[in-house]
Structure formats: C-alpha cells, structure tokens
Amino acid sequence: MQHLRDLKIDSNTALFLDRDGVINKRLPGDYVKSWEAFHFLPGVPEAFRIFHRYFLRIIIVTNQQGIGKGLMTETALQNIHHNMQDVIMQNGGRVDRIYHCPDLASTPGSCRKPSPAMALQAQRDFPEIVLPNAIMAGDTESDIAFARNSSMMAVLVSPQTFELKNKGMQPDIVVKDLLYFALKIQEAN
Numbered sequence: 764m765q766h767l768r769d770l771k772i773d774s775n776t777a778l779f780l781d782r783d784g785v786i787n788k789r790l791p792g793d794y795v796k797s798w799e800a801f802h803f804l805p806g807v808p809e810a811f812r813i814f815h816r817y818f819l820r821i822i823i824v825t826n827q828q829g830i831g832k833g834l835m836t837e838t839a840l841q842n843i844h845h846n847m848q849d850v851i852m853q854n855g856g857r858v859d860r861i862y863h864c865p866d867l868a869s870t871p872g873s874c875r876k877p878s879p880a881m882a883l884q885a886q887r888d889f890p891e892i893v894l895p896n897a898i899m900a901g902d903t904e905s906d907i908a909f910a911r912n913s914s915m916m917a918v919l920v921s922p923q924t925f926e927l928k929n930k931g932m933q934p935d936i937v938v939k940d941l942l943y944f945a946l947k948i949q950e951a952n
Contacts, residue, residue, distance in 0.1 A: 767936060767947040777892045778818040779882065779910075781901035782825035782861075785920045785941060786847070789902075794829030796839060798846045806942025811856025813945035817952060820889050823861040824881040824899075824909070830865035837865070860888060876901075877908030882915070900944060907932045918944060 783789045788802045795801050814821055823844075829835045844861050851858055862881040866873040874880035882899075886892045899910035900918040910917035911932060919934035920941055938944040 767938070767944075768951055770936070770948060770951050772817045772948055772952050773896070775819050775891070775893060775896055776817070777820040777822060777885075777889070777894075777897040778814055779822045779824055779885070779897060779899040779913075779915065780941075781876075781899075781903070781906045781920075782823055784902035785900060786823070794827070794834055795843060796829060796835040798843050801843050801847065803847075803850065804940060806940060806945075808851055808854035808856060810941040810945035811851045811858070812854055813856075813949050815856045817948055820859045820885075820892055821857060822885050822889075822892075823858055824876060824885075825861070825863045826875045826905070827863045827865050828867050828875070830863075831867040831870070860885060876905045877912050879909065879913040882909070882913035900938075900941070904932055907934050910934075920944065 780786060783795060786804065786807050787795060788804060790800065811821070827840055830837060830840060840863060848858050862884055864874040864881060866875050868875060882894060886894060895914045897915040898918060899906060899913065899915045900920050901907065901909070902920045907917045907919060917934040919937045921937065921939070938947070
C-alpha cells in the first residue's frame with residue numbers, strides 16, 4: 764500500500780470519483796432520486812476546491828440503476844448533477860464531466876462499474892487523459908475493481924476500514940473521507 768505523503772500529482776493526472784458514499788451520503792437500500800435527497804458529505808465542496816488546483820481533469824463515474832429500474836428518470840438525475848456541480852463551482856471547485864450508467868446489474872455487457880466503459884468514454888472525450896496516470900477514488904469493491912480494470916491507482920474512501928472480499932482487489936491507498944484525501948494531496952504537492 765502506498766503512503767499518501769508520497770503521492771505526487773503531476774499536471775497530467777486525472778481524478779475519477781464515485782458519487783454515492785464519496786461525494787454525497789449513500790441511502791442504504793434506496794437511491795438518491797431528487798436534489799432534496801442529495802446531501803454532500805462533510806468537507807466535499809472544499810475537497811473539490813483543492814482538487815481543482817491539482818488535477819488535469821475531474822471526472823465523476825456513477826452507477827445509477829435506479830433509472831434502469833424505473834425508480835427515477837434521466838431528467839431527475841441531470842437535475843441532481845446540475846445542482847451538485849453548481850455547489851461545487853460556487854465553492855471554487857470544478858467537475859469536468861459526469862458519466863453514469865443506468866443499466867441494471869443483470870444487464871449483459873453493462874457499462875456499470877467495474878466495467879471500464881465509463882473510463883474509456885472519458886478518455887475518448889478527453890484524449891489528454893492517460894488512464895495509467897489517473898486515480899480512482901471510491902467507497903466500494905466495485906470502485907476498486909473499476910480502477911484496476913482501467914489501469915488506474917485505486918483509493919478506497921471509507922470512514923471505517925473494512926476488508927475487501929477479493930484479495931486481488933486491494934486499494935493502493937485508504938482514506939477516511941474526500942477532504943482528508945484532498946488535504947494530503949495538498950501537503951504532498
């Protein structure tokens with residue numbers, strides 16, 4: 764496992780982030796279906812302000828099978844993301860693009876993480892992204908597998924350390940939250 768103090772970010776590093784459980788509070792057993800149900804985790808807008816200074820691109824990749832289940836619409840999701848980006852920008856941060864996969868987990872050939880499909884789409888949209896030089900920060904084993912499948916460094920964002928089931932999918936770094944990660948990047952760079 765790598766130490767955060769050694770994590771050097773160069774001008775070509777892209778940051779990929781999961782949404783639920785990393786940027787906003789996860790709703791166990793449910794989906795964030797409206798802006799009213801979206802609540803930033805503590806320190807997240809400030810973290811984005813710091814990330815803005817260090818990363819070439821900031822990309823959010825999120826599985827949203829609530830759409831595939833008919834529990835929410837694409838329009839509702841776009842409203843959530845629009846408002847989320849507004850708050851981030853008002854706090855001095857930025858998000859270059861948000862990719863979401865509405866597929867059900869059971870859909871064959873799905874774009875859902877851990878498939879690298881959303882990372883590959885980001886690379887097509889932003890050719891300057893070099894995936895082996897990128898970082899993925901997420902809170903689930905699927906996020907770590909997405910990082911590995913996309914040749915990125917894997918950061919597990921978790922307020923409590925838990926053991927991942929697949930020993931081959933261990934993260935490179937574990938942090939307690941996004942603000943802590945941002946502050947450590949700032950310190951190291």
